[in-house]
Amino acid sequence: MLDPYDRRHLLEILRPPDGYTLDFAIGTTFSLDLLALMTAPLGFTLFEAESDSGSPDSLALIESIRRYAGRISIFCQEGRIHIPKEYGQPLFTFLEGSVFQVHPPYEGSVFHPKAWVLRYNSEEGPVVYRFLCLSRNLTYDRSWDAALVLDGVLEDRIRAFASNHPLGDFLASLPGMVEKGVPMELQKRIDLMQHEVRRVSFNPPQGFDEMIFYPLGIGNRRSNPFSDRIDRILVISPFLSESRLDSFASLGKGATLISRLDSLEKIKADSLRQFSDIYYLKEEFVVQEDSSEFIDPGQGQIDIEKENFAVLDENPQGLHAKLYVADAGGQGRIWTGSANATDAAFQGNIEFLVELRGRKKFCGIDAILNGGKEAKDETEAGLRTLLDPFTINGGPTVDEMESLKHLADKVRNALIQSNLAAHVSMDGDDHFSISMEGRSPVLPEEATVKCRPITLQKSRAICFSSIPGALAEFRHLQDNEISAFFAFESTIILEEKRLADGFVLKLPLTGAPEDRTERVLRALLKDKSQVLRLMLLLLSLDGRSDPGGLIVGPGRTNGGNWASQGMIPLFECMIRALARDQRRLDDLNHLIQDLRSHPDTKDLLPDRIDEIWEPIWEARKMIGGDEHDKT
Incomplete structure (x- = not known):
């Protein structure tokens, strides 16, 4: 049921269903990497994401951010945004309206969920929602995490699905946790989505027949996710507290614990002895930092000599998934989400868990550990193949820092x-x-x-x-x-x-x-081929169009004069936008007028652009409507 070798990238699970485009996305995370947020809009398009150097292509980033940054709102714990390794990234300007810092209402608690709610539109189909329940922050952590992806259709009904109320309540609570509030437009958007999501028919993943949403720490929600029958439990958590482990070990018999080696070494032996089996991730499966990454996922900006300083690293590599698996008679129960096996997670933090229930044969503890068999068969690609047993030694290690x-x-x-x-x-x-x-x-x-x-x-x-x-x-x-x-x-x-x-x-x-974003855009455009390529990206209706194979990375052409080659496809894109989505033409007009109004950029416009643009723009004005009529 849970294949540890089935690994997905966040951009893959953000990708809209076929025939759909993103209407709005609300994400929550404890810590935030601004570069990860900057590249997230690429998930809603199929633009070429990388240049020949392997770094993100700036023009594809510009257009994806310009198109989608206003449709993404990220709520994160205040004070937990990472310092970018590279200074001077001008595209971060586009993200300022997308980030909202949360200060939880309870003293000592933190905002720790990693849940997303995405709304997708289609010209012909119904509104579709996607819910993501992750253990991964919106960062470049190189760790083992878990992701639950649920898609559902907005039903035409007056009464809500009672099972969705916890999810709707979670969304509705977000603006109240931002000390300075959120803009009115975002408040209206959240009001709409929290109302609609209660009427979405989410289907459990294959192999499960029931699911339950558990937002923790909001309002008066103090429900115990681990109520009902539990015969045996498996705890998978990177961070631990002794009293919470005592509580889990008391649920049934023969409990199993999987954690990080350094976390296990900090726990007293008496607490660990309550578990029948204890494991940690094998060294060969701890993903080491890739020096080719063009940005450090953590606090790499602090340039100090390591023999004299310790660096506070909040993005350790290795195990980061939070999973709880229980056998209950013939039923298997799995909880996944953001909550660690700590007192803080269940007694004050803002967290999100989802419980899934199915047949023990497919989603019980042995099925998870052994790749689908209740017998201990290590030939299966189960979680056990990634683990080494932990030996309980003396007292816990002490963190000198x-x-x-x-x-x-x-x-x-x-x-x-x-x-x-x-x-x-x-x-x-x-x-x-x-x-x-x-x-x-x-x-x-x-x-x-x-x-x-x-x-x-x-x-x-x-x-x-x-x-x-x-x-x-x-x-x-x-x-x-x-x-x-x-x-x-x-x-x-x-x-x-x-x-x-x-x-x-x-x-x-x-x-x-007020025109800071326009200034950034003008500074990034260097020649006519870049401007033409940006125009083609801007007119692309769904991020998939590549007229004549011309939307390629910087410095890559298909032969001949790139700019002159692009004029016929540019005209074709204009015609298509005129027929299907005039907002693209409004955006293009804004770009043309902005470049033309500044002496440093007016000569970057493609030669003879007016010959094809002026009749298109006249036709656009005859159709009427305003570029802000639609969201």
Whole structure:
């Protein structure tokens, strides 16, 4: 039922069903990598994603972000956005309206779900919803995770499916967890989706006959997901707490535990002895970091010498899936989602689990461990083939950096609670300044903090001031260096031990030029072939069109003069957009007018573009309608 060798990429499971396009997506994550969010819109298209160098093709990214960033809203734990390894990525500007930082209502709790709800439209078919329940954050973690994908059709009915109320309630709760609220348009969108999702007929995956949604930590939802009959349980969790393990071990007999080696070594022997079998992931299956990745998935921005500093790494490799499997008579029960086997997960955190029920023969503990057989047969491609047994030794290991990690958390929380904001003003020489203001945080004396917009290199970071007034000020900035995302890097020194930590906060930004995204786009376009290719991408109706094979990566052509070759396919794309989706022409007109209005870019427009564009645009105006009429 669960094949550990069936591995999927997030972009694959975001891909719309055939004949459908994305209408809107709401995602939740504990930690967030901005590059992962930036590339997510590629999942809603079939644009060529990579150039010859293996890095994402900037023009495909630009068009996918331009088309879909306004249709994606991501809710993440405040203070858990990663610092990008590469500074100066201008496309992050497009993401500022998509990120919403959550501060949970309960002290000491965290926002930890990894659930997505996606709404897809079709010209002919009904509205389709997809629900993703993941154990993976929206980051580039190189770890073993679990993903549940459910598709369903919006039914034409007045009464809701009672089983979907927990999912609808979860969606409805999200705006209330954002301290400064969400824009009215997003609130309306969430209101619509939480209402509709209650009327979607989700079908359980093949082999299961029942499923139950469990949002944890919202409103008065304190239900116990592990009620009803349990004869035996398998716990798979990367992080553990002793009291929660005691609770699981008391459910039935012959409990099995699978976790990370370093997590198991921190648990007392008495708690571990309650489990009949204990395993950890074999070393050969721990995916090592690939040096070819063009961005570090974690806190790689902090450039320190490792023999003198420890780096707070929140994206360990290895096991990251959270799965609970139980035998209950002839029935098998599986819970999957975000909740670790810790007290925090079940006593305060915001989490999401889904329970699936089916025949024990196909989804019981032995079926999961042994690849579909109740007998222990290691010839099957089951989970057991990835595991080594864990031997219980003496007392638990002690994390010597625990006190420094606690101080790093205090720094993070103090900065979050300072209500920081950024204001942009013009310098006298066509440059900009950004001043950061807010309450002066009380920082531990063992800590020093530097900060910068993520568009600036590390050497331009300045020390964060606790003096009332301007806490930090950045001068002489280019327009493409303005950002609402600010990196904070702290250094903790305690008793000759040192720890470096870093994170990003999205701050309220005022005074910035209203045309920042247009400025970014103009700066990225270098020649006529790029502009023509962007036009073809922009006019592509579903991300699948490749007129004449011309939508290829930068520097790759099909022979001859690329720009002149593209004029006939460009005209054909215009005709097709005029007939099927005039919004594409509205977007193209905006691009043409913007490029034409600036001396640095007016000469980048393809030669004789007006000969084909002007009659198309006149026809578009005769049809009427507004580019914002549809969402």
